[in-house]
Amino acid sequence: MADSIKNVAVIGASGNLGKEVVQELLKAGFKVTAFAREESTATFPPDVAVKKVDYRSVETLTAALQGQDAVVSTIATVAVGSQVPLVDAAIAAKVKRFIPSEFGVNTRIVEGTSIGKILQGKVKTLDYIIRKSQENPWFTWTGVSSGIFFDWGLKYGSVGFNKDAKTATIYDSGDEPVQASNLAFIGKAVVAILSQPEKTANQYLTIASFNPSQNQILKIVEEETGEKWKVEHVSTEEQEKIGLEKLSKGDYSAFSNFLRRRIYADGAGHAVLGDKNAVSLLGLQEEDLAATVKAWLRG
Ligand SMILES: NC(=O)c1ccc[n+]([C@@H]2O[C@H](COP(=O)([O-])OP(=O)(O)OC[C@H]3O[C@@H](n4cnc5c(N)ncnc54)[C@H](OP(=O)(O)O)[C@@H]3O)[C@@H](O)[C@H]2O)c1
The missing domain is CATH 3.40.50.720 (NAD(P)-binding Rossmann-like Domain)
Structure with missing residues:
Protein backbone atom coordinates (compact mmCIF):
# COMPACT_ATOMS: atom_id res chain seq x y z
CA MET A 1 0.00 0.00 0.00
CA SER A 146 -7.72 -8.54 22.33
CA GLY A 147 -8.96 -11.10 24.85
CA ILE A 148 -10.99 -9.70 27.74
CA PHE A 149 -11.30 -5.94 28.24
CA PHE A 150 -9.23 -5.93 31.43
CA ASP A 151 -9.45 -2.47 33.06
CA TRP A 152 -13.11 -2.25 31.97
CA GLY A 153 -13.76 -5.78 33.30
CA LEU A 154 -12.24 -4.97 36.70
CA LYS A 155 -14.49 -1.93 36.95
CA TYR A 156 -17.70 -3.65 35.83
CA GLY A 157 -17.13 -7.01 37.52
CA SER A 158 -16.69 -9.22 34.45
CA VAL A 159 -13.18 -10.23 35.54
CA GLY A 160 -14.66 -11.71 38.73
CA PHE A 161 -13.29 -9.30 41.37
CA ASN A 162 -15.36 -6.96 43.54
CA LYS A 163 -13.30 -4.39 45.45
CA ASP A 164 -16.17 -3.10 47.62
CA ALA A 165 -17.20 -6.54 48.88
CA LYS A 166 -13.59 -7.85 48.63
CA THR A 167 -14.76 -10.99 46.88
CA ALA A 168 -13.35 -12.99 43.98
CA THR A 169 -14.87 -15.64 41.76
CA ILE A 170 -12.16 -18.08 40.73
CA TYR A 171 -12.83 -20.49 37.88
CA ASP A 172 -11.33 -23.99 38.14
CA SER A 173 -7.86 -23.79 39.73
CA GLY A 174 -7.45 -20.10 38.85
CA ASP A 175 -4.01 -20.83 37.40
CA GLU A 176 -4.81 -20.59 33.69
CA PRO A 177 -3.14 -17.59 31.98
CA VAL A 178 -5.76 -15.44 30.21
CA GLN A 179 -5.41 -13.04 27.25
CA ALA A 180 -6.38 -9.58 28.53
CA SER A 181 -6.08 -6.02 27.19
CA SER A 209 -1.58 -6.13 27.54
CA PHE A 210 -0.69 -9.20 29.62
CA ASN A 211 -1.88 -12.77 30.24
CA PRO A 212 -2.58 -12.99 33.99
CA SER A 213 -4.04 -15.94 35.84
CA GLN A 214 -6.86 -15.15 38.27
CA ASN A 215 -4.64 -16.27 41.15
CA GLN A 216 -2.02 -13.70 40.13
CA ILE A 217 -4.68 -10.98 40.27
CA LEU A 218 -5.90 -12.28 43.65
CA LYS A 219 -2.37 -12.14 45.04
CA ILE A 220 -2.00 -8.50 43.95
CA VAL A 221 -5.34 -7.37 45.40
CA GLU A 222 -4.71 -9.15 48.72
CA GLU A 223 -1.18 -7.74 49.03
CA GLU A 224 -2.34 -4.27 48.11
CA THR A 225 -5.37 -4.19 50.46
CA GLY A 226 -3.61 -6.15 53.20
CA GLU A 227 -6.68 -8.38 53.56
CA LYS A 228 -7.76 -11.87 52.52
CA TRP A 229 -10.56 -11.66 49.96
CA LYS A 230 -13.52 -14.05 50.13
CA VAL A 231 -13.09 -16.54 47.29
CA GLU A 232 -15.86 -18.49 45.60
CA HIS A 233 -14.67 -21.41 43.45
CA VAL A 234 -16.68 -22.15 40.32
CA SER A 235 -16.31 -25.02 37.87
CA THR A 236 -16.07 -24.05 34.20
CA GLU A 237 -17.57 -27.42 33.25
CA GLU A 238 -20.66 -26.34 35.17
CA GLN A 239 -20.57 -22.97 33.37
CA GLU A 240 -20.59 -24.78 30.02
CA LYS A 241 -23.67 -26.78 31.11
CA ILE A 242 -25.48 -23.62 32.24
CA GLY A 243 -24.59 -21.98 28.90
CA LEU A 244 -25.97 -24.90 26.86
CA GLU A 245 -29.17 -24.86 28.90
CA LYS A 246 -29.59 -21.11 28.30
CA LEU A 247 -28.79 -21.40 24.59
CA SER A 248 -31.37 -24.17 24.14
CA LYS A 249 -33.93 -21.58 25.29
CA GLY A 250 -32.56 -18.94 22.92
CA ASP A 251 -30.92 -17.01 25.77
CA TYR A 252 -27.72 -15.49 24.38
CA SER A 253 -26.47 -14.47 27.81
CA ALA A 254 -25.01 -17.99 27.50
CA PHE A 255 -22.05 -16.15 25.97
CA SER A 256 -20.62 -15.26 29.40
CA ASN A 257 -20.87 -18.87 30.59
CA PHE A 258 -19.19 -20.22 27.44
CA LEU A 259 -16.53 -17.51 27.68
CA ARG A 260 -15.60 -18.57 31.22
CA ARG A 261 -15.19 -22.16 30.05
CA ARG A 262 -13.17 -21.08 27.04
CA ILE A 263 -10.67 -18.82 28.76
CA TYR A 264 -10.41 -19.89 32.42
CA ALA A 265 -10.60 -23.70 32.15
CA ASP A 266 -7.40 -25.43 33.25
CA GLY A 267 -5.38 -26.10 30.11
CA ALA A 268 -7.60 -23.86 27.93
CA GLY A 269 -4.46 -22.61 26.20
CA HIS A 270 -5.83 -19.35 24.80
CA ALA A 271 -3.26 -17.02 26.36
N1 LIG B 1 -13.18 -8.41 25.03
C1 LIG B 1 -14.13 -8.00 25.84
O1 LIG B 1 -14.08 -8.20 27.07
C2 LIG B 1 -15.28 -7.26 25.28
C3 LIG B 1 -16.20 -6.67 26.11
C4 LIG B 1 -17.22 -5.94 25.54
C5 LIG B 1 -17.28 -5.81 24.16
N2 LIG B 1 -16.36 -6.41 23.36
C6 LIG B 1 -16.39 -6.28 21.89
O2 LIG B 1 -15.84 -5.01 21.53
C7 LIG B 1 -16.62 -4.41 20.47
C8 LIG B 1 -17.16 -3.07 20.94
O3 LIG B 1 -17.93 -3.29 22.12
P1 LIG B 1 -18.33 -2.08 23.09
O4 LIG B 1 -18.71 -2.70 24.41
O5 LIG B 1 -17.29 -1.03 23.05
O6 LIG B 1 -19.63 -1.57 22.35
P2 LIG B 1 -20.84 -0.71 22.99
O7 LIG B 1 -20.28 0.31 23.92
O8 LIG B 1 -21.89 -1.63 23.51
O9 LIG B 1 -21.45 -0.05 21.67
C9 LIG B 1 -20.66 0.74 20.80
C10 LIG B 1 -21.55 1.72 20.06
O10 LIG B 1 -22.32 1.04 19.09
C11 LIG B 1 -23.49 1.81 18.85
N3 LIG B 1 -24.66 0.93 18.91
C12 LIG B 1 -25.29 0.44 20.00
N4 LIG B 1 -26.32 -0.37 19.65
C13 LIG B 1 -26.32 -0.38 18.30
C14 LIG B 1 -27.14 -1.01 17.34
N5 LIG B 1 -28.16 -1.80 17.69
N6 LIG B 1 -26.86 -0.79 16.03
C15 LIG B 1 -25.84 0.00 15.67
N7 LIG B 1 -25.04 0.64 16.55
C16 LIG B 1 -25.28 0.43 17.84
C17 LIG B 1 -23.57 2.91 19.89
O11 LIG B 1 -23.13 4.13 19.28
P3 LIG B 1 -24.15 5.32 18.87
O12 LIG B 1 -25.21 5.37 19.91
O13 LIG B 1 -23.26 6.53 18.89
O14 LIG B 1 -24.66 4.97 17.50
C18 LIG B 1 -22.57 2.45 20.91
O15 LIG B 1 -21.98 3.50 21.62
C19 LIG B 1 -17.68 -5.46 20.11
O16 LIG B 1 -17.19 -6.26 19.06
C20 LIG B 1 -17.80 -6.29 21.35
O17 LIG B 1 -18.24 -7.63 21.11
C21 LIG B 1 -15.35 -7.11 23.90
Whole structure:
Protein backbone atom coordinates (compact mmCIF):
# COMPACT_ATOMS: atom_id res chain seq x y z
CA MET A 1 0.00 0.00 0.00
CA ALA A 2 1.75 3.11 -1.24
CA ASP A 3 -0.51 5.69 0.39
CA SER A 4 -0.53 6.31 4.09
CA ILE A 5 -3.69 6.37 6.16
CA LYS A 6 -4.80 9.74 7.50
CA ASN A 7 -8.62 9.94 7.56
CA VAL A 8 -10.29 7.37 9.79
CA ALA A 9 -14.00 6.71 10.32
CA VAL A 10 -14.76 5.13 13.70
CA ILE A 11 -18.06 3.24 13.86
CA GLY A 12 -19.76 3.11 17.26
CA ALA A 13 -17.25 5.74 18.40
CA SER A 14 -19.23 6.56 21.56
CA GLY A 15 -18.93 3.04 22.96
CA ASN A 16 -16.77 1.52 25.68
CA LEU A 17 -13.97 0.76 23.24
CA GLY A 18 -14.81 3.36 20.58
CA LYS A 19 -14.16 6.28 22.97
CA GLU A 20 -10.66 5.03 23.74
CA VAL A 21 -9.87 4.28 20.08
CA VAL A 22 -10.90 7.84 19.17
CA GLN A 23 -8.65 9.29 21.90
CA GLU A 24 -5.62 7.30 20.74
CA LEU A 25 -6.23 8.15 17.06
CA LEU A 26 -6.47 11.87 17.91
CA LYS A 27 -3.28 11.72 20.00
CA ALA A 28 -1.49 10.09 17.06
CA GLY A 29 -2.63 12.87 14.69
CA PHE A 30 -5.26 11.02 12.62
CA LYS A 31 -8.28 12.94 11.35
CA VAL A 32 -11.25 11.22 12.99
CA THR A 33 -14.87 11.05 11.88
CA ALA A 34 -17.27 9.41 14.32
CA PHE A 35 -20.23 7.51 12.89
CA ALA A 36 -23.33 7.30 15.05
CA ARG A 37 -26.90 6.11 14.58
CA GLU A 38 -29.53 8.72 13.71
CA GLU A 39 -31.06 8.25 17.17
CA SER A 40 -27.72 8.44 18.99
CA THR A 41 -27.50 11.04 21.74
CA ALA A 42 -23.75 10.59 22.10
CA THR A 43 -21.42 13.58 22.23
CA PHE A 44 -17.84 13.65 20.92
CA PRO A 45 -14.63 15.64 21.45
CA PRO A 46 -14.60 18.97 19.55
CA ASP A 47 -11.91 17.89 17.06
CA VAL A 48 -13.98 14.92 15.88
CA ALA A 49 -16.29 15.24 12.86
CA VAL A 50 -19.62 13.49 13.43
CA LYS A 51 -21.84 11.77 10.88
CA LYS A 52 -25.25 10.36 11.71
CA VAL A 53 -25.91 7.35 9.50
CA ASP A 54 -28.35 4.56 8.75
CA TYR A 55 -26.29 1.35 8.96
CA ARG A 56 -28.76 -0.43 6.64
CA SER A 57 -28.25 1.91 3.69
CA VAL A 58 -25.20 1.22 1.49
CA GLU A 59 -25.95 4.39 -0.47
CA THR A 60 -25.88 6.81 2.46
CA LEU A 61 -22.94 4.98 4.06
CA THR A 62 -21.00 5.28 0.79
CA ALA A 63 -21.63 9.02 0.69
CA ALA A 64 -20.59 9.36 4.35
CA LEU A 65 -17.37 7.41 3.72
CA GLN A 66 -16.09 9.56 0.85
CA GLY A 67 -12.49 10.62 1.52
CA GLN A 68 -11.92 8.12 4.34
CA ASP A 69 -8.80 5.94 4.19
CA ALA A 70 -9.84 3.47 6.89
CA VAL A 71 -12.85 2.24 8.82
CA VAL A 72 -12.44 1.07 12.40
CA SER A 73 -15.63 -0.60 13.59
CA THR A 74 -16.18 -0.76 17.33
CA ILE A 75 -19.92 -1.26 16.85
CA ALA A 76 -21.90 -2.87 19.68
CA THR A 77 -21.98 -6.67 19.99
CA VAL A 78 -25.70 -6.73 19.09
CA ALA A 79 -24.91 -5.03 15.77
CA VAL A 80 -21.78 -6.94 14.64
CA GLY A 81 -23.85 -9.09 12.29
CA SER A 82 -25.04 -6.00 10.44
CA GLN A 83 -21.66 -4.69 9.25
CA VAL A 84 -22.05 -6.04 5.68
CA PRO A 85 -23.63 -2.86 4.21
CA LEU A 86 -20.77 -0.94 5.81
CA VAL A 87 -18.23 -3.22 4.11
CA ASP A 88 -19.96 -2.78 0.74
CA ALA A 89 -20.03 0.99 1.26
CA ALA A 90 -16.34 1.06 2.25
CA ILE A 91 -15.45 -0.69 -1.00
CA ALA A 92 -17.67 1.63 -3.05
CA ALA A 93 -16.02 4.65 -1.38
CA LYS A 94 -12.53 3.20 -2.05
CA VAL A 95 -11.62 2.90 1.64
CA LYS A 96 -8.29 1.07 1.87
CA ARG A 97 -8.44 -0.65 5.26
CA PHE A 98 -11.30 -2.15 7.27
CA ILE A 99 -10.92 -3.19 10.90
CA PRO A 100 -14.14 -5.02 11.88
CA SER A 101 -15.63 -5.12 15.36
CA GLU A 102 -13.82 -8.18 16.71
CA PHE A 103 -11.89 -7.18 19.87
CA GLY A 104 -12.38 -10.25 22.01
CA VAL A 105 -12.07 -13.99 21.49
CA ASN A 106 -10.01 -15.10 18.47
CA THR A 107 -12.98 -15.83 16.21
CA ARG A 108 -10.79 -17.56 13.61
CA ILE A 109 -10.53 -20.62 15.84
CA VAL A 110 -14.03 -21.12 17.24
CA GLU A 111 -15.52 -23.50 14.70
CA GLY A 112 -17.40 -26.37 16.32
CA THR A 113 -17.33 -24.80 19.80
CA SER A 114 -20.25 -23.62 21.92
CA ILE A 115 -19.04 -20.03 21.97
CA GLY A 116 -18.56 -20.21 18.20
CA LYS A 117 -22.33 -20.56 17.77
CA ILE A 118 -22.84 -17.14 19.36
CA LEU A 119 -19.91 -15.55 17.53
CA GLN A 120 -21.25 -16.31 14.04
CA GLY A 121 -22.03 -12.62 13.37
CA LYS A 122 -18.34 -11.78 13.75
CA VAL A 123 -17.14 -14.90 11.91
CA LYS A 124 -19.38 -14.36 8.90
CA THR A 125 -18.59 -10.64 8.69
CA LEU A 126 -14.86 -11.30 8.59
CA ASP A 127 -15.30 -14.17 6.09
CA TYR A 128 -17.19 -11.69 3.88
CA ILE A 129 -14.48 -9.03 4.26
CA ILE A 130 -11.76 -11.54 3.33
CA ARG A 131 -13.70 -12.61 0.23
CA LYS A 132 -14.19 -9.00 -0.83
CA SER A 133 -10.52 -8.22 -0.24
CA GLN A 134 -9.53 -11.12 -2.49
CA GLU A 135 -11.78 -9.70 -5.22
CA ASN A 136 -10.49 -6.15 -4.65
CA PRO A 137 -6.84 -6.45 -3.57
CA TRP A 138 -6.55 -2.71 -2.78
CA PHE A 139 -9.24 -3.24 -0.09
CA THR A 140 -7.39 -4.63 2.91
CA TRP A 141 -8.37 -5.65 6.43
CA THR A 142 -6.91 -6.33 9.86
CA GLY A 143 -8.65 -8.36 12.56
CA VAL A 144 -7.82 -7.82 16.22
CA SER A 145 -8.40 -10.31 19.01
CA SER A 146 -7.72 -8.54 22.33
CA GLY A 147 -8.96 -11.10 24.85
CA ILE A 148 -10.99 -9.70 27.74
CA PHE A 149 -11.30 -5.94 28.24
CA PHE A 150 -9.23 -5.93 31.43
CA ASP A 151 -9.45 -2.47 33.06
CA TRP A 152 -13.11 -2.25 31.97
CA GLY A 153 -13.76 -5.78 33.30
CA LEU A 154 -12.24 -4.97 36.70
CA LYS A 155 -14.49 -1.93 36.95
CA TYR A 156 -17.70 -3.65 35.83
CA GLY A 157 -17.13 -7.01 37.52
CA SER A 158 -16.69 -9.22 34.45
CA VAL A 159 -13.18 -10.23 35.54
CA GLY A 160 -14.66 -11.71 38.73
CA PHE A 161 -13.29 -9.30 41.37
CA ASN A 162 -15.36 -6.96 43.54
CA LYS A 163 -13.30 -4.39 45.45
CA ASP A 164 -16.17 -3.10 47.62
CA ALA A 165 -17.20 -6.54 48.88
CA LYS A 166 -13.59 -7.85 48.63
CA THR A 167 -14.76 -10.99 46.88
CA ALA A 168 -13.35 -12.99 43.98
CA THR A 169 -14.87 -15.64 41.76
CA ILE A 170 -12.16 -18.08 40.73
CA TYR A 171 -12.83 -20.49 37.88
CA ASP A 172 -11.33 -23.99 38.14
CA SER A 173 -7.86 -23.79 39.73
CA GLY A 174 -7.45 -20.10 38.85
CA ASP A 175 -4.01 -20.83 37.40
CA GLU A 176 -4.81 -20.59 33.69
CA PRO A 177 -3.14 -17.59 31.98
CA VAL A 178 -5.76 -15.44 30.21
CA GLN A 179 -5.41 -13.04 27.25
CA ALA A 180 -6.38 -9.58 28.53
CA SER A 181 -6.08 -6.02 27.19
CA ASN A 182 -6.70 -2.58 28.64
CA LEU A 183 -8.96 -0.39 26.46
CA ALA A 184 -6.36 2.32 25.72
CA PHE A 185 -3.86 -0.41 24.79
CA ILE A 186 -6.32 -1.68 22.16
CA GLY A 187 -6.60 1.91 20.92
CA LYS A 188 -2.80 2.06 20.64
CA ALA A 189 -2.83 -1.21 18.69
CA VAL A 190 -5.34 0.28 16.23
CA VAL A 191 -3.04 3.31 15.82
CA ALA A 192 -0.05 1.02 15.24
CA ILE A 193 -1.99 -0.98 12.63
CA LEU A 194 -3.06 2.10 10.69
CA SER A 195 0.43 3.62 10.95
CA GLN A 196 1.97 0.49 9.41
CA PRO A 197 -0.58 -0.44 6.75
CA GLU A 198 1.67 -2.69 4.67
CA LYS A 199 2.95 -4.75 7.59
CA THR A 200 -0.55 -5.29 8.99
CA ALA A 201 -2.56 -5.86 5.79
CA ASN A 202 -4.87 -8.88 5.65
CA GLN A 203 -3.80 -10.28 9.00
CA TYR A 204 -5.62 -11.49 12.07
CA LEU A 205 -3.62 -10.23 15.05
CA THR A 206 -3.87 -11.50 18.62
CA ILE A 207 -2.77 -8.94 21.20
CA ALA A 208 -2.65 -8.70 24.98
CA SER A 209 -1.58 -6.13 27.54
CA PHE A 210 -0.69 -9.20 29.62
CA ASN A 211 -1.88 -12.77 30.24
CA PRO A 212 -2.58 -12.99 33.99
CA SER A 213 -4.04 -15.94 35.84
CA GLN A 214 -6.86 -15.15 38.27
CA ASN A 215 -4.64 -16.27 41.15
CA GLN A 216 -2.02 -13.70 40.13
CA ILE A 217 -4.68 -10.98 40.27
CA LEU A 218 -5.90 -12.28 43.65
CA LYS A 219 -2.37 -12.14 45.04
CA ILE A 220 -2.00 -8.50 43.95
CA VAL A 221 -5.34 -7.37 45.40
CA GLU A 222 -4.71 -9.15 48.72
CA GLU A 223 -1.18 -7.74 49.03
CA GLU A 224 -2.34 -4.27 48.11
CA THR A 225 -5.37 -4.19 50.46
CA GLY A 226 -3.61 -6.15 53.20
CA GLU A 227 -6.68 -8.38 53.56
CA LYS A 228 -7.76 -11.87 52.52
CA TRP A 229 -10.56 -11.66 49.96
CA LYS A 230 -13.52 -14.05 50.13
CA VAL A 231 -13.09 -16.54 47.29
CA GLU A 232 -15.86 -18.49 45.60
CA HIS A 233 -14.67 -21.41 43.45
CA VAL A 234 -16.68 -22.15 40.32
CA SER A 235 -16.31 -25.02 37.87
CA THR A 236 -16.07 -24.05 34.20
CA GLU A 237 -17.57 -27.42 33.25
CA GLU A 238 -20.66 -26.34 35.17
CA GLN A 239 -20.57 -22.97 33.37
CA GLU A 240 -20.59 -24.78 30.02
CA LYS A 241 -23.67 -26.78 31.11
CA ILE A 242 -25.48 -23.62 32.24
CA GLY A 243 -24.59 -21.98 28.90
CA LEU A 244 -25.97 -24.90 26.86
CA GLU A 245 -29.17 -24.86 28.90
CA LYS A 246 -29.59 -21.11 28.30
CA LEU A 247 -28.79 -21.40 24.59
CA SER A 248 -31.37 -24.17 24.14
CA LYS A 249 -33.93 -21.58 25.29
CA GLY A 250 -32.56 -18.94 22.92
CA ASP A 251 -30.92 -17.01 25.77
CA TYR A 252 -27.72 -15.49 24.38
CA SER A 253 -26.47 -14.47 27.81
CA ALA A 254 -25.01 -17.99 27.50
CA PHE A 255 -22.05 -16.15 25.97
CA SER A 256 -20.62 -15.26 29.40
CA ASN A 257 -20.87 -18.87 30.59
CA PHE A 258 -19.19 -20.22 27.44
CA LEU A 259 -16.53 -17.51 27.68
CA ARG A 260 -15.60 -18.57 31.22
CA ARG A 261 -15.19 -22.16 30.05
CA ARG A 262 -13.17 -21.08 27.04
CA ILE A 263 -10.67 -18.82 28.76
CA TYR A 264 -10.41 -19.89 32.42
CA ALA A 265 -10.60 -23.70 32.15
CA ASP A 266 -7.40 -25.43 33.25
CA GLY A 267 -5.38 -26.10 30.11
CA ALA A 268 -7.60 -23.86 27.93
CA GLY A 269 -4.46 -22.61 26.20
CA HIS A 270 -5.83 -19.35 24.80
CA ALA A 271 -3.26 -17.02 26.36
CA VAL A 272 -1.20 -15.20 23.73
CA LEU A 273 2.32 -15.82 24.92
CA GLY A 274 5.61 -15.12 23.13
CA ASP A 275 5.27 -14.62 19.37
CA LYS A 276 1.50 -15.16 19.56
CA ASN A 277 1.25 -11.66 21.06
CA ALA A 278 1.53 -9.20 18.14
CA VAL A 279 2.92 -6.48 20.43
CA SER A 280 6.41 -6.60 18.96
CA LEU A 281 5.11 -6.73 15.37
CA LEU A 282 3.16 -3.56 16.17
CA GLY A 283 6.05 -1.90 18.01
CA LEU A 284 4.15 -1.89 21.31
CA GLN A 285 5.06 -3.22 24.73
CA GLU A 286 3.18 -5.40 27.16
CA GLU A 287 1.74 -3.48 30.12
CA ASP A 288 2.22 -3.71 33.87
CA LEU A 289 -0.43 -5.95 35.45
CA ALA A 290 0.16 -4.81 39.04
CA ALA A 291 -0.02 -1.13 38.02
CA THR A 292 -3.37 -1.70 36.28
CA VAL A 293 -4.83 -3.57 39.26
CA LYS A 294 -3.56 -0.98 41.75
CA ALA A 295 -5.00 1.88 39.68
CA TRP A 296 -8.39 0.13 39.77
CA LEU A 297 -8.17 -0.37 43.55
CA ARG A 298 -7.34 3.30 44.07
CA GLY A 299 -9.94 4.56 41.56
N1 LIG B 1 -13.18 -8.41 25.03
C1 LIG B 1 -14.13 -8.00 25.84
O1 LIG B 1 -14.08 -8.20 27.07
C2 LIG B 1 -15.28 -7.26 25.28
C3 LIG B 1 -16.20 -6.67 26.11
C4 LIG B 1 -17.22 -5.94 25.54
C5 LIG B 1 -17.28 -5.81 24.16
N2 LIG B 1 -16.36 -6.41 23.36
C6 LIG B 1 -16.39 -6.28 21.89
O2 LIG B 1 -15.84 -5.01 21.53
C7 LIG B 1 -16.62 -4.41 20.47
C8 LIG B 1 -17.16 -3.07 20.94
O3 LIG B 1 -17.93 -3.29 22.12
P1 LIG B 1 -18.33 -2.08 23.09
O4 LIG B 1 -18.71 -2.70 24.41
O5 LIG B 1 -17.29 -1.03 23.05
O6 LIG B 1 -19.63 -1.57 22.35
P2 LIG B 1 -20.84 -0.71 22.99
O7 LIG B 1 -20.28 0.31 23.92
O8 LIG B 1 -21.89 -1.63 23.51
O9 LIG B 1 -21.45 -0.05 21.67
C9 LIG B 1 -20.66 0.74 20.80
C10 LIG B 1 -21.55 1.72 20.06
O10 LIG B 1 -22.32 1.04 19.09
C11 LIG B 1 -23.49 1.81 18.85
N3 LIG B 1 -24.66 0.93 18.91
C12 LIG B 1 -25.29 0.44 20.00
N4 LIG B 1 -26.32 -0.37 19.65
C13 LIG B 1 -26.32 -0.38 18.30
C14 LIG B 1 -27.14 -1.01 17.34
N5 LIG B 1 -28.16 -1.80 17.69
N6 LIG B 1 -26.86 -0.79 16.03
C15 LIG B 1 -25.84 0.00 15.67
N7 LIG B 1 -25.04 0.64 16.55
C16 LIG B 1 -25.28 0.43 17.84
C17 LIG B 1 -23.57 2.91 19.89
O11 LIG B 1 -23.13 4.13 19.28
P3 LIG B 1 -24.15 5.32 18.87
O12 LIG B 1 -25.21 5.37 19.91
O13 LIG B 1 -23.26 6.53 18.89
O14 LIG B 1 -24.66 4.97 17.50
C18 LIG B 1 -22.57 2.45 20.91
O15 LIG B 1 -21.98 3.50 21.62
C19 LIG B 1 -17.68 -5.46 20.11
O16 LIG B 1 -17.19 -6.26 19.06
C20 LIG B 1 -17.80 -6.29 21.35
O17 LIG B 1 -18.24 -7.63 21.11
C21 LIG B 1 -15.35 -7.11 23.90
